[in-house]
Amino acid sequence: MNKTWNNGAWFMVLPVLLIVALNAVVPLMTVVNYSVQETFGDNLFFFEGARWFRDVLASERFHASLGRQFVFTGIILAIEIPLGVAIALAMPRGGIWASVCLVLMALPLLIPWNVVGAMWNIFALPDIGLLGYGLNWLGFDYNFTRQPLSAWFTVVLMDVWHWTSLVVLLAYAGLRSIDDSYYQAARIDGASRWAVFRFIQLPKLKHVLTIAFLLRFMDSFMIYTEPFVLTGGGPGNTTTFLSIDLVKAALGEFNLGIAAAMSLIYFLMTLLVCWLFYTLMMQGSEKS
Amino acid sequence: MARIDLDHIRHSYLPHPKREENFALKEVHHSWEDGGAYALLGPSGCGKTTLLNIISGLLIPTEGRILFDGKDVTTLAPEARNIAQVFQFPVVYDTMSVFDNLAFPLRNRGMRPAEVTKKVTEIMEMLELAEMAKRKASGLTADMKQKISLGRGLVRSDVNAILFDEPLTVIDPHMKWQLRSQLKLLHDRFAHTMVYVTHDQTEALTFADTVVVMYEGEIVQIGTPEELFERPRHTFVGYFIGSPGMNVMPVKLDGASARIGEQTIALADAPSPKPGARTELGIRPEYVRLGTEGMPVSITKVEDVGRRKIVHAALDGSDIAVIVGEHDPIPGDPHISFEPAGINIYADDWAIVSGAAQS
Numbered sequence: 001m002n003k004t005w006n007n008g009a010w011f012m013v014l015p016v017l018l019i020v021a022l023n024a025v026v027p028l029m030t031v032v033n034y035s036v037q038e039t040f041g042d043n044l045f046f047f048e049g050a051r052w053f054r055d056v057l058a059s060e061r062f063h064a065s066l067g068r069q070f071v072f073t074g075i076i077l078a079i080e081i082p083l084g085v086a087i088a089l090a091m092p093r094g095g096i097w098a099s100v101c102l103v104l105m106a107l108p109l110l111i112p113w114n115v116v117g118a119m120w121n122i123f124a125l126p127d128i129g130l131l132g133y134g135l136n137w138l139g140f141d142y143n144f145t146r147q148p149l150s151a152w153f154t155v156v157l158m159d160v161w162h163w164t165s166l167v168v169l170l171a172y173a174g175l176r177s178i179d180d181s182y183y184q185a186a187r188i189d190g191a192s193r194w195a196v197f198r199f200i201q202l203p204k205l206k207h208v209l210t211i212a213f214l215l216r217f218m219d220s221f222m223i224y225t226e227p228f229v230l231t232g233g234g235p236g237n238t239t240t241f242l243s244i245d246l247v248k249a250a251l252g253e254f255n256l257g258i259a260a261a262m263s264l265i266y267f268l269m270t271l272l273v274c275w276l277f278y279t280l281m282m283q284g285s286e287k288s
Numbered sequence: 289m290a291r292i293d294l295d296h297i298r299h300s301y302l303p304h305p306k307r308e309e310n311f312a313l314k315e316v317h318h319s320w321e322d323g324g325a326y327a328l329l330g331p332s333g334c335g336k337t338t339l340l341n342i343i344s345g346l347l348i349p350t351e352g353r354i355l356f357d358g359k360d361v362t363t364l365a366p367e368a369r370n371i372a373q374v375f376q377f378p379v380v381y382d383t384m385s386v387f388d389n390l391a392f393p394l395r396n397r398g399m400r401p402a403e404v405t406k407k408v409t410e411i412m413e414m415l416e417l418a419e420m421a422k423r424k425a426s427g428l429t430a431d432m433k434q435k436i437s438l439g440r441g442l443v444r445s446d447v448n449a450i451l452f453d454e455p456l457t458v459i460d461p462h463m464k465w466q467l468r469s470q471l472k473l474l475h476d477r478f479a480h481t482m483v484y485v486t487h488d489q490t491e492a493l494t495f496a497d498t499v500v501v502m503y504e505g506e507i508v509q510i511g512t513p514e515e516l517f518e519r520p521r522h523t524f525v526g527y528f529i530g531s532p533g534m535n536v537m538p539v540k541l542d543g544a545s546a547r548i549g550e551q552t553i554a555l556a557d558a559p560s561p562k563p564g565a566r567t568e569l570g571i572r573p574e575y576v577r578l579g580t581e582g583m584p585v586s587i588t589k590v591e592d593v594g595r596r597k598i599v600h601a602a603l604d605g606s607d608i609a610v611i612v613g614e615h616d617p618i619p620g621d622p623h624i625s626f627e628p629a630g631i632n633i634y635a636d637d638w639a640i641v642s643g644a645a646q647s
Contacts, residue, residue, distance in 0.1 A: 187346065
């Protein structure tokens with residue numbers, strides 16, 4: 001079969017290429033530019049090669065915030081994914097209550113990040129906030145501005161409150177798309193509730209859960225506003241996650257080279273994890 | 289294996305049915321004999337699947353009782369009824385192998401592993417699935433998946449009944465024959481009570497000893513394939529079974545004769561329909577003779593369907609199909625006559641006189 005080739009078609013792609021170049025590649029290149037140079041006042045630049053990258057990768061401060069970042073992301077994924085699936089399973093399958101549940105679930109997703117942070121800050125204040133006061137009243141020694149454990153507890157709880165709904169909505173949509181005959185066949189086959197979940201619902205949810213996992217991973221890995229408003233990274237540096245650390249380095253300390261190198265490493269890590277995860281999850285389905 | 293009695297079953301999908309039309313299933317009162325092979329035949333939406341789901345327990349009927357060997361199971365869940373059911377579209381457990389799919393219903397019931405292997409291997413061989421036992425079920429074709437669904441229905445040997453809900457819809461025509469004969473073989477071997485839902489008359493007539501014809505939520509006739517063909521109790525059975533279906537034309541009854549326009553046809557008996565009932569005469573195309581004697585008709589169309597021809601003739605405004613042999617001549621001055629044995633008289637769609645009365 002002979003296909004006619006017309007390279008003129010490439011010109012059609014040009015506008016898109018220009019837009020992508022302007023909004024993604026050019027800003028990224030300025031970061032790359034900073035990451036290999038030392039900057040002084042009066043716009044003086046000196047080429048430093050890979051020095052900032054070596055410095056960042058060797059820095060204990062970076063290791064610590066990266067560690068905190070992974071722990072945080074790990075915890076919220078371990079809570080939000082199973083919790084989201086459990087809530088989706090418990091939700092009514094139709095009728096007015098299904099709609100009520102969906103609206104209630106969607107509410108936290110509509111609140112801006114900084115509002116969520118401010119809400120939880122006031123909510124968790126030990127002397128006036130409902131949560132903070134309540135916990136102390138119940139006998140827990142809780143003060144998120146002073147105790148690292150309380151701060152972590154509050155940050156995790158806030159994220160779970162804000163984002164579990166996303167997993168619920170995705171899982172609910174996935175569950176609704178399973179044909180009734182699967183459940184009927186399972187009943188005829190005498191399958192237990194657990195077997196129905198394990199062999200019908202979970203396999204059918206694989207794709208939406210992959211999406212949910214990726215979205216929650218990326219989003220939580222890059223979290224900034226909510227913990228910044230809530231704890232400001234404290235007490236001490238105990239809730240300073242990667243992006244908070246990055247902003248501190250770039251705008252607080254004006255270490256542009258270090259911050260640029262950190263940004264690029266951060267970006268590549270996110271990309272790598274997403275790619276790895278997606279490839280692994282999709283491998284099975286491509287074979288079939 | 290069990291005898292299944294449906295005791296005045298009615299079902300509506302509405303929470304509070306008020307009128308007769310609200311019922312998807314109108315009054316069904318019928319017994320399925322232990323070890324019988326039944327076909328449930330009818331057009332889409334006539335209530336076949338509803339009836340099947342009531343037997344298996346996926347639906348609880350609005351009214352009436354279901355008895356298995358005399359024991360009331362009306363409110364029992366499907367798993368407690370020990371019933372196997374195969375659905376119209378294939379259902380496989382994607383993450384399991386073909387073997388595990390077939391073993392699933394057995395393992396759920398706590399059967400010993402050695403026994404499971406023996407049983408599953410036997411069924412897999414029968415359905416020619418043996419060589420793909422270890423493959424994952426998710427990547428297979430629709431044909432194969434439906435074979436797995438069938439296998440899961442057949443693998444339990446102690447079931448009260450096996451229900452098939454149009455199981456061969458997605459299967460290739462050449463494999464349909466093969467699978468249907470395998471099902472028949474299985475029935476002969478294990479003597480399960482089998483109920484086979486279909487809207488395909490060939491499937492119904494070849495699979496079953498007894499065919500139950502449903503129409504608009506009720507059973508209109510139960511009989512052997514021959515009875516359905518020769519003595520349709522309802523005009524719907526006449527239309528639905530046979531190719532082409534029965535000719536049905538309005539008649540006026542006058543003692544032991546029926547009148548179609550100018551023509552008079554002698555009947556065996558003098559039927560006595562309810563006053564005001566709509567009366568019709570039904571005769572299958574096989575029992576109409578085309579020749580030079582009888583009632584004059586004009587021929588509108590001749591269809592050649594291979595070994596025979598279907599002649600459409602107009603008799604006083606009614607279209608009548610006649611089956612003639614491939615080489616039979618079509619007369620220039622056509623007349624038709626009805627074989628008395630093939631004449632059925634209907635009042636409001638139900639048979640009141642069948643040609644049988646004569647012989």
